[in-house]
Amino acid sequence: MGFSVLIPAYNPTEQLVDLTQELSQTNVDAIVIVNDGSTDDTHAAIFANVRNLPKVTLIEYAQNRGKGAALKVGLAHIQKHVKTSGVVTADADGQHITKDVLAIGEAIPQNPNALLLGSREVDEMPTKSYLGNSITRFVFRVFFGLNISDTQTGLRGFATDLIDLLLTIPYDRYEFESEMLMVCNRNGVAMVEHRIETIYIENNAASSFNPWVDSTRIYFVLFRYVFASLAAAIVDYIVFFIVLPLNENTLFSIFIARAVSLLVNYFLLRTRVFFATGTVRQTFPRYVALVIVSGFIASGLIDLLANSISMNIGLAKVLVESTLFVLNFLVNRSYIFINRRK
Structure with missing residues (x-):
């Protein structure tokens, strides 16, 4: 043939x-x-x-x-x-x-x-x-x-x-x-x-x-990553305002909202963006570690830009988080949600 x-x-x-x-x-x-x-x-x-x-x-x-x-x-x-x-x-x-x-x-x-x-x-x-x-x-x-x-x-x-x-x-x-x-x-x-x-x-x-x-x-392939982040942000917002009236504790409400949005984002990245073949046990700890590390980096860089060169804190936040958004995508693609044909 x-x-x-x-x-x-x-x-x-x-x-x-x-x-x-x-x-x-x-x-x-x-x-x-x-x-x-x-x-x-x-x-x-x-x-x-x-x-x-x-x-x-x-x-x-x-x-x-x-x-x-x-x-x-x-x-x-x-x-x-x-x-x-x-x-x-x-x-x-x-x-x-x-x-x-x-x-x-x-x-x-x-x-x-x-x-x-x-x-x-x-x-x-x-x-x-x-x-x-x-x-x-x-x-x-x-x-x-x-x-x-x-x-x-x-x-x-x-x-x-x-x-x-x-x-x-x-x-x-x-x-x-x-x-x-x-x-x-x-x-x-x-x-x-x-x-x-x-x-x-x-x-x-x-x-x-x-x-x-x-x-x-x-470019919809790339947009899926953006949509996953937006969906997680919307979930964060909705959950916060559902939980807050139930306990009247702002810090606790933020924690619950972030936890739920983190799970939603992880699920979308794993199943709809990168279509990962690795197990949850393999990918989820790495994903959580990236979220924590990028959060500390973002906080440090925003403070550095705002205090060292007197940059407007709103502008500093946009600049830092936009850069980390791209870097996180690359890390997720290359090190966390890795796929190989069996």
Whole structure:
């Protein structure tokens, strides 16, 4: 068995027909195209042209569900119906050419436990793609320890053994591909980059990627950490005002509120942000130690800034706690909620 090609397509152009025709004449096992609710007769004609090509299976549904949903539908189909040992995902907008698709697929047997990434030259990208990729690359390197040159590439290859893991990703739009990197990273799946041609037809006009909406979705991985902290703060506030009337002891009410919010934050970080595989017994003591240490550091630094250089105490608090917020994220990611694929 060789490998199969999976192409999610939403309002594609003739480039999809060209790529599919070329791939159908190669030794790939199968070509699965998922029509992600394309909207008019022009695109219907394009899908009609690819439907009857050799090795092609066309999966269609009426409502647009997002690139991630289309990829998961295609992966589930390949897992159930196609005899193949690997999968290469490619885009339908002309960015990926046959020789690069084949090169990624042929590299799968040499990297059976890795996620292969077809990486483009970032400096050759159009401005919006260059900026988006550069910012995302920075975020992934600093916050998640991933040093990948092209985080937004849609040309990826992997052995079919990885499909079960990828189908657990709960997101349906462009954030699926970023989450794929995160899931592979925290499960010990290596990421191997292969240089491919950088192609943008008419400044990537055929792409359905929205640089504002979809970039926000991509960064949702990081936003989960912020949301977990906000949720804990809200719980702290609510519990305080529930407990205070019951005992009329401010210090005791603060202690109970902080204890409950700490548990809420820990639960969210462990199960919704970092998806930790370590036990509570392993992670909770480290988490509590970090909370205590960061609290002492915050108190000391705020006093230092306020007393030594006469900084406004409100400004000092914002500066110190914002810095510690980022540092705590890095410590939580790298030392407390550590994940490895079993």
